[in-house]
Amino acid sequence: xxxxxxxxxxxxxxxxxxxxxxxxxxxxxxxxxxxxxxxxxxxxxxxxxxxxxxxxxxxxxxxxxxxxxxxxxxxxxxxxxxxxxxxxxxxxxxxxxxxxxxxxxxxxxxxxxxxxxxxxxxxxxxxxxxxxxxxxxxxxxxxxxxxxxxxxxxxxxxxxxxxxxxxxxxxxxxxxxxxxxxxxxxxxxxxxxxxxxxxxxxxxxxxxxxxxxxxxxxxxxxxxxxxxxxxxxxxxxxxxxxxxxxxxxxxxxxxxxxxxxxxxxxxxxxxxxxxxxxxxxxxxxxxxxxxxxxxxxxxxxxxxxxxxxxxxxxxxxxxxxxxxxxxxxxxxxxxxxxxxxxxxxxxxxxxxxxxxxxxxxxxxxxxxxxxxxxxxxx
Amino acid sequence: xxxxxxxxxxxxxxxxxxxxxxxxxxxxxxxxxxxxxxxxxxxxxxxxxxxxxxxxxxxxxxxxxxxxxxxxxxxxxxxxxxxxxxxxxxxxxxxxxxxxxxxxxxxxxxxxxxxxxxxxxxxxxxxxxxxxxxxxxxxxxxxxxxxxxxxxxxxxxxxxxxxxxxxxxxxxxxxxxxxxxxxxxxxxxxxxxxxxxxxxxxxxxxxxxxxxxxxxxxxxxxxxxxxxxxxxxxxxxxxxxxxxxxxxxxxxxxxxxxxxx
Numbered sequence: 001x002x003x004x005x006x007x008x009x010x011x012x013x014x015x016x017x018x019x020x021x022x023x024x025x026x027x028x029x030x031x032x033x034x035x036x037x038x039x040x041x042x043x044x045x046x047x048x049x050x051x052x053x054x055x056x057x058x059x060x061x062x063x064x065x066x067x068x069x070x071x072x073x074x075x076x077x078x079x080x081x082x083x084x085x086x087x088x089x090x091x092x093x094x095x096x097x098x099x100x101x102x103x104x105x106x107x108x109x110x111x112x113x114x115x116x117x118x119x120x121x122x123x124x125x126x127x128x129x130x131x132x133x134x135x136x137x138x139x140x141x142x143x144x145x146x147x148x149x150x151x152x153x154x155x156x157x158x159x160x161x162x163x164x165x166x167x168x169x170x171x172x173x174x175x176x177x178x179x180x181x182x183x184x185x186x187x188x189x190x191x192x193x194x195x196x197x198x199x200x201x202x203x204x205x206x207x208x209x210x211x212x213x214x215x216x217x218x219x220x221x222x223x224x225x226x227x228x229x230x231x232x233x234x235x236x237x238x239x240x241x242x243x244x245x246x247x248x249x250x251x252x253x254x255x256x257x258x259x260x261x262x263x264x265x266x267x268x269x270x271x272x273x274x275x276x277x278x279x280x281x282x283x284x285x286x287x288x289x290x291x292x293x294x295x296x297x298x299x300x301x302x303x304x305x306x307x308x309x310x311x312x313x314x315x316x317x318x319x320x321x322x323x324x325x326x327x328x329x330x331x332x333x334x335x336x337x338x339x340x341x342x343x344x345x346x347x348x349x350x351x352x353x354x355x356x357x358x359x360x361x362x363x364x365x366x367x368x369x370x371x372x373x374x375x376x377x378x
Numbered sequence: 379x380x381x382x383x384x385x386x387x388x389x390x391x392x393x394x395x396x397x398x399x400x401x402x403x404x405x406x407x408x409x410x411x412x413x414x415x416x417x418x419x420x421x422x423x424x425x426x427x428x429x430x431x432x433x434x435x436x437x438x439x440x441x442x443x444x445x446x447x448x449x450x451x452x453x454x455x456x457x458x459x460x461x462x463x464x465x466x467x468x469x470x471x472x473x474x475x476x477x478x479x480x481x482x483x484x485x486x487x488x489x490x491x492x493x494x495x496x497x498x499x500x501x502x503x504x505x506x507x508x509x510x511x512x513x514x515x516x517x518x519x520x521x522x523x524x525x526x527x528x529x530x531x532x533x534x535x536x537x538x539x540x541x542x543x544x545x546x547x548x549x550x551x552x553x554x555x556x557x558x559x560x561x562x563x564x565x566x567x568x569x570x571x572x573x574x575x576x577x578x579x580x581x582x583x584x585x586x587x588x589x590x591x592x593x594x595x596x597x598x599x600x601x602x603x604x605x606x607x608x609x610x611x612x613x614x615x616x617x618x619x620x621x622x623x624x625x626x627x628x629x630x631x632x633x634x635x636x637x638x639x
Contacts (some may be wrong), residue, residue: 029499083499125500163523166500183521205518208500224518252514254507271507298504340504 029083032342047078069110114151138165181207221255247283269297287325300342407526492589496532531589545580547598
């Protein structure tokens with residue numbers, strides 16, 4: 001009988017090691033490209049930041065071509081996992097590694113602007129925001145402010161939120177208030193100068209979208225399927241939601257794509273494959289009905305001229321008329337890998353970074369592929 | 379195979395846990411405790427059968443030793459007589475294994491479910507969306523609050539309180555089931571098992587999500603209570619030195635001393 005226990009012990013050990021494989025993997029995520037007129041910055045699968053020159057990529061040159069670099073330099077050096085999309089501001093690229101290191105690099109040369117990277121405790125998933133001379137970074141449930149100029153600590157202490165922060169924060173026009181949401185359904189407004197709390201709002205679902213600010217109101221989507229429109233003055237006064245000018249639009253499924261704004265309309269998509277256009281003032285739908293596909297939308301769309309360009313998880317790209325949601329063009333087939341990272345646009349080119357680590361450049365007018373580059377710095 | 383596992387075991391368990399979470403004050407720790415109680419109630423008939431089989435096996439030890447001695451040189455006959463003894467007593471050696479084997483897929487699926495409902499990265503959260511059953515209210519609950527007391531249920535307990543409790547409760551349970559046999563080899567094996575199981579699960583708990591350790595602790599405590607009502611305190615009650623090995627030439631009156639009645 002005791003031998004049978006030994007047998008169970010062996011089965012349990014084998015079963016556990018086979019099925020569990022130790023601690024959970026941390027190396028899975030996505031980050032979007034950051035595009036300027038001359039370059040596109042992307043995180044590589046090897047854990048580096050690559051600056052790609054558009055001319056070199058369109059000619060299919062071997063990396064690094066003219067005007068291209070990777071950081072950190074050297075074959076073996078790497079930053080670890082990079083889930084946060086790089087932010088470009090005033091000729092500086094700000095990147096944050098999952099392990100909590102923030103770097104400021106010269107956008108043209110790839111050299112470090114700070115003496116050393118700024119270290120914070122926690123996992124960084126969200127893209128850094130540059131506003132009011134500071135870089136705002138979220139690690140786990142904390143928000144840190146770093147002086148953009150030299151990498152010194154910007155606040156006396158980080159702000160501690162209720163839950164993890166996975167979406168890039170946003171600032172108002174005068175850059176005095178910082179807005180962000182958490183996985184614990186809380187939405188925060190902080191003073192950018194001190195990090196002190198101005199007000200909070202409880203949504204009905206996890207918040208994984210970057211807020212959009214327009215005409216003094218704040219818009220964000222949540223996992224309860226709602227697009228929220230908040231009035232900061234009403235929230236500051238503690239009025240019951242929805243106060244005058246505030247509204248909720250229900251899209252019935254997780255909102256993880258958008259919103260983006262063009263004129264007075266907000267565009268966003270759901271994980272059930274629907275794209276909506278909602279009037280920012282009234283919260284009423286603008287299109288006769290949502291645009292629908294059989295896939296999911298995670299990737300944030302971009303606006304080009306009078307088109308909304310959006311990518312589905314299955315790897316197809318769609319261009320929709322902003323006015324009525326009618327499809328103008330769609331990529332004839334999938335790009336061959338899932339698209340989860342936000343899209344980027346510069347001039348008339350849309351950049352798409354697939355989960356297969358290929359960066360595609362598409363003609364925003366026609367959807368024709370200009371070039372594709374398998375991102376690697378090896 | 380992976381799809382079948384997801385369809386039959388993982389998805390029902392994962393969605394069931396989320397439903398339980400909703401009815402457990404939206405507290406994932408309480409949901410795991412309720413889930414453990416439900417699981418133990420579900421396999422209670424098997425557990426009772428196992429405990430009775432274990433008790434019966436212990437009472438058969440003197441007879442088994444006799445048979446082993448008698449047919450030491452005839453392995454076929456030894457096996458035949460042993461099986462006949464089991465049949466006569468109405469017990470199956472497999473009856474001791476079944477509840478543990480039944481729980482194994484539950485452990486594995488629970489571990490996976492705990493990790494999946496507490497996604498550590500956006501990709502994990504996206505993958506979770508594929509495993510959810512349709513239902514707006516169900517989707518709205520995700521991601522769950524992963525904190526319970528001092529624990530992040532998706533991460534190991536850094537204070538090591540849970541691993542110690544897992545090991546300790548498992549030792550108590552193991553000690554209760556360990557009975558004296560009078561056979562030195564068997565006693566040596568018993569001692570090894572008494573420490574091996576708790577140590578093994580202590581080490582598992584150090585490495586795996588604390589939500590799984592919570593399941594083990596609650597499961598062990600329920601096991602101890604059930605065991606107490608079925609077999610009593612068992613080995614816990616025995617005094618040190620109560621088990622004595624009686625040499626074959628010892629007087630008949632002494633034989634049987636130290637064995638559990």
